[in-house]
Amino acid sequence: MSNTWIHRDLRSKVRDILLCSDEYHDEYYSSGIFGGPSLHFHRRALGLAGEVTEPTQIELIYAVLTSWGMHRMGASGSKMQSFGVFKQSIASVTDDTQCPC
Secondary structure, three states: OOOHHHHOOOHHHHHHHHHOHHHHHHHHHHHOOOOHHHHHHHHHHOOEOEOOOHHHHHHHHHHHHHHOOOOOOOOOOOOOOOHHHHHHHHHHOOHHHOOOO
């Protein structure tokens, strides 16, 4: 599996997400599309439904992606990497995704 996308400069995207997060969250919540487990894990990952430590937050983000359909059971459909690979991937781009504001 190629990891070339990971090595792109993500600073402008991270800056946009951080600076416009209120607008993006308003759109997310007002859409009414997401509820149930998707909304629960989204709120937990953001720390909006109780305090979250960094190791737990990575697990919650993994759960959010799963609840959004990023991993399908069976032979077809989207597949996520194992949690260990996901966690290592997050660690490998941590410096690039810190707030550049």
